[in-house]
Amino acid sequence: MAERERPELGQRKSAVLRAVVEQYVHTGEPVSSESIAEHAGLGVSSATIRNEMAALEELGYLTHPHTSAGRIPTDVGYRHYVDSLPAGGRLREAQRRLIAGYFAEAIVDLEEVLKGSVQLLSRLTQYAGLAVPPSAVEEPIVRIELVDMGPTLMILVIGQHGRVDKQVIDKPDRVDAAMLRDTDRRLQRLHGTTYLDAQASLLRLAAEGGKAERELLLHVAETLRIATQGERSAHMMVGGVSNLAGEAQQMRRETLRRLFETLEREQEMLGVLTDIGSSRADLNVTIGAEHPSTGQWEASIITAPFKTGETALGTIGVVGPTRMDYLTAMASVRAVAKRLSELATELDQ
Amino acid sequence: MAERERPELGQRKSAVLRAVVEQYVHTGEPVSSESIAEHAGLGVSSATIRNEMAALEELGYLTHPHTSAGRIPTDVGYRHYVDSLPAGGRLREAQRRLIAGYFAEAIVDLEEVLKGSVQLLSRLTQYAGLAVPPSAVEEPIVRIELVDMGPTLMILVIGQHGRVDKQVIDKPDRVDAAMLRDTDRRLQRLHGTTYLDAQASLLRLAAEGGKAERELLLHVAETLRIATQGERSAHMMVGGVSNLAGEAQQMRRETLRRLFETLEREQEMLGVLTDIGSSRADLNVTIGAEHPSTGQWEASIITAPFKTGETALGTIGVVGPTRMDYLTAMASVRAVAKRLSELATELDQ
DNA sequence: CCTTAGCACTCTGGGCGACAGAGTGCTACG
DNA sequence: CGTAGCACTCTGTCGCCCAGAGTGCTAAGG
Numbered sequence: 001m002a003e004r005e006r007p008e009l010g011q012r013k014s015a016v017l018r019a020v021v022e023q024y025v026h027t028g029e030p031v032s033s034e035s036i037a038e039h040a041g042l043g044v045s046s047a048t049i050r051n052e053m054a055a056l057e058e059l060g061y062l063t064h065p066h067t068s069a070g071r072i073p074t075d076v077g078y079r080h081y082v083d084s085l086p087a088g089g090r091l092r093e094a095q096r097r098l099i100a101g102y103f104a105e106a107i108v109d110l111e112e113v114l115k116g117s118v119q120l121l122s123r124l125t126q127y128a129g130l131a132v133p134p135s136a137v138e139e140p141i142v143r144i145e146l147v148d149m150g151p152t153l154m155i156l157v158i159g160q161h162g163r164v165d166k167q168v169i170d171k172p173d174r175v176d177a178a179m180l181r182d183t184d185r186r187l188q189r190l191h192g193t194t195y196l197d198a199q200a201s202l203l204r205l206a207a208e209g210g211k212a213e214r215e216l217l218l219h220v221a222e223t224l225r226i227a228t229q230g231e232r233s234a235h236m237m238v239g240g241v242s243n244l245a246g247e248a249q250q251m252r253r254e255t256l257r258r259l260f261e262t263l264e265r266e267q268e269m270l271g272v273l274t275d276i277g278s279s280r281a282d283l284n285v286t287i288g289a290e291h292p293s294t295g296q297w298e299a300s301i302i303t304a305p306f307k308t309g310e311t312a313l314g315t316i317g318v319v320g321p322t323r324m325d326y327l328t329a330m331a332s333v334r335a336v337a338k339r340l341s342e343l344a345t346e347l348d349q
Numbered sequence: 350m351a352e353r354e355r356p357e358l359g360q361r362k363s364a365v366l367r368a369v370v371e372q373y374v375h376t377g378e379p380v381s382s383e384s385i386a387e388h389a390g391l392g393v394s395s396a397t398i399r400n401e402m403a404a405l406e407e408l409g410y411l412t413h414p415h416t417s418a419g420r421i422p423t424d425v426g427y428r429h430y431v432d433s434l435p436a437g438g439r440l441r442e443a444q445r446r447l448i449a450g451y452f453a454e455a456i457v458d459l460e461e462v463l464k465g466s467v468q469l470l471s472r473l474t475q476y477a478g479l480a481v482p483p484s485a486v487e488e489p490i491v492r493i494e495l496v497d498m499g500p501t502l503m504i505l506v507i508g509q510h511g512r513v514d515k516q517v518i519d520k521p522d523r524v525d526a527a528m529l530r531d532t533d534r535r536l537q538r539l540h541g542t543t544y545l546d547a548q549a550s551l552l553r554l555a556a557e558g559g560k561a562e563r564e565l566l567l568h569v570a571e572t573l574r575i576a577t578q579g580e581r582s583a584h585m586m587v588g589g590v591s592n593l594a595g596e597a598q599q600m601r602r603e604t605l606r607r608l609f610e611t612l613e614r615e616q617e618m619l620g621v622l623t624d625i626g627s628s629r630a631d632l633n634v635t636i637g638a639e640h641p642s643t644g645q646w647e648a649s650i651i652t653a654p655f656k657t658g659e660t661a662l663g664t665i666g667v668v669g670p671t672r673m674d675y676l677t678a679m680a681s682v683r684a685v686a687k688r689l690s691e692l693a694t695e696l697d698q
Numbered sequence: 699c700c701t702t703a704g705c706a707c708t709c710t711g712g713g714c715g716a717c718a719g720a721g722t723g724c725t726a727c728g
Numbered sequence: 729c730g731t732a733g734c735a736c737t738c739t740g741t742c743g744c745c746c747a748g749a750g751t752g753c754t755a756a757g758g
Contacts, residue, residue: 032721047731050722068721068738108501109517147492147507152457152696154511158496162503168458168511242609245594246602253595260591347501381750396702399751417709417750 030070075288089331122240127320259297304337379419424637438680471589476669608646653686
């Protein structure tokens with residue numbers, strides 16, 4: 001729809017826009033026509049650049065802090081810039097090596113790998129990294145156990161991809177060792193079914209059994225529900241937040257506080273990420289006010305799904321100020337997601 | 350030793366110091382002699398207060414931003430203030446209810462309780478909350494299992510207090526189902542021993558068994574080692590960091606960044622907390638430059654251990670700016686630690 | 699000897715005007 | 729259509745002044 005209103009820019013306008021974005025990202029200062037004329041190598045004078053800039057401002061791609069200041073990109077400007085970027089953004093050699101080095105270590109626990117990836121991304125980009133682990137819904141269960149802890153009981157569920165969900169509950173009355181063994185055996189039937197299917201099966205099983213057993217099974221079902229349904233379980237991972245505190249020269253204190261607040265609220269943040277990732281593209285970029293939440297904190301989010309074959313597992317990404325080095329950030333996220341997908345595919349066999 | 354150099358202040362000097370600290374914490378502005386004379390109810394004129402203030406400055410408890418500004422407390426000033434505080438600081442009714450409400454919920458998983466306590470503390474104090482879970486060293490093992498995940502193998506250790514440690518490894522060659530069952534049975538001997546003792550036992554067992562089994566057992570020992578020795582396992586919990594971003598009006602950007610950075614580095618932060626908590630007091634307060642790290646970020650840390658009976662389990666606390674509401678913060682930390690200790694004692698039976 | 703009133707002194711912060719510099723927008727010309 | 733040139737506008741800074749806040753000191757009084 002925005003496509004309709006903002007038709008293809010001329011080649012030179014695009015070049016000017018790109019130059020403005022890149023210079024502004026680099027220096028953080030409004031960009032003057034003269035510096036573009038000098039550095040961008042377009043072979044035209046500053047006056048011509050000024051005309052182009054005025055036109056770009058008219059079209060909504062640039063703004064003015066005040067009359068006699070240079071131009072800075074608007075969200076729309078960044079959007080055009082990002083869309084016109086070549087797909088295969090390049091990384092510095094050092095960055096490539098960092099990524100390669102990380103994935104050379106043989107870590108086989110997906111959760112550990114993701115934790116590391118978050119760190120990796122935040123180091124690559126100097127923004128905050130984030131990761132959303134696979135939802136358990138479709139994950140086959142390898143084992144369910146009831147562990148007797150004395151006065152309490154631990155329900156333990158192990159998934160095919162290495163996730164472990166646990167819940168500790170007060171041991172219901174009238175539950176003894178024999179009964180636990182019995183229920184435990186019954187739970188073994190669920191091995192191999194997915195978290196989702198197992199929930200349905202449990203409800204059926206619960207209906208059959210005696211009162212005490214029913215209570216137990218319902219608790220198990222609850223554990224699975226929590227594991228699949230977010231709430232306290234959907235533990236999104238965030239790292240490198242301190243980068244934002246330093247980097248964000250221009251962010252006002254209040255803006256920064258709100259950003260941090262949201263990053264701490266898993267549920268809210270997951271909602272935002274779901275919105276952004278719903279397009280199922282290989283790389284999603286959301287710039288400033290394009291999303292109501294990110295608009296609030298003048299931030300951009302770049303995410304990419306990682307998958308085995310064609311099925312999406314989870315998401316990784318970075319959060320940074322709108323004035324972000326999109327080229328590097330996009331390339332980093334894309335590269336890490338690619339490696340993660342390869343690794344996941346390998347683990348899956 | 351500081352005790353030696355700074356002898357007991359007179360009663361009035363103490364009162365003036367307290368008034369300055371409290372007013373400064375409240376308003377964030379340097380405090381003038383006149384406002385103390387008016388509000389502190391000491392029944393003397395501002396000139397007298399001025400004399401006292403000059404003396405306090407001489408002694409190192411107060412400073413001056415510049416000649417004609419009011420006084421602000423130094424770290425030493427805060428220290429004296431804190432030490433002279435009555436032990437049973439009081440909380441507002443609303444805060445009491447918040448704490449009572451939280452502990453009224455029947456959560457029996459220590460880890461969950463701690464996560465909640467961190468949130469609770471950050472809401473009570475408006476600073477960042479933190480918690481260090483019990484070390485596994487002395488915790489009895491309830492169960493050790495080897496879970497066959499296809500190409501990989503998960504080592505799973507469950508502790509008496511509800512902790513679950515896992516490590517996923519590549520399945521060593523020459524390991525088949527029968528052998529897993531066999532080793533699994535052998536591992537059952539370790540049930541009931543502590544994480545620490547189990548490590549020693551494993552090394553002995555490993556020496557006896559065949560080559561493939563030895564490799565397995567060594568991996569198990571490694572899992573236990575990681576669980577007891579910090580590294581990636583000692584997952585300190587931090588929450589409410591966004592409070593600091595807003596609250597810290599006076600903190601410079603750079604200071605804030607460093608603080609956040611340290612909060613993200615578990616190992617470093619754990620080191621600081623260990624230093625602070627080593628006194629084994631019921632409540633530890635470290636103010637600004639009293640610790641080299643906290644000095645760097647102009648912050649104070651308040652911690653308290655929680656225990657069952659006499660054995661310390663872990664630590665909770667808050668981190669805030671030196672200009673902190675010590676009264677409330679100390680009372681909050683003390684109250685939450687007390688409740689946690691009660692809860693832990695209860696769970697332990 | 700301690701307290702206090704009074705006063706001179708100092709430093710900050712805001713308001714004001716002037717000014718240099720940066721950058722634009724426009725016009726007129728090739 | 730591009731460009732040189734120029735008038736115009738706005739910011740940031742500097743110096744200045746002034747009001748206000750708060751101190752330090754002195755001298756007088758209990």
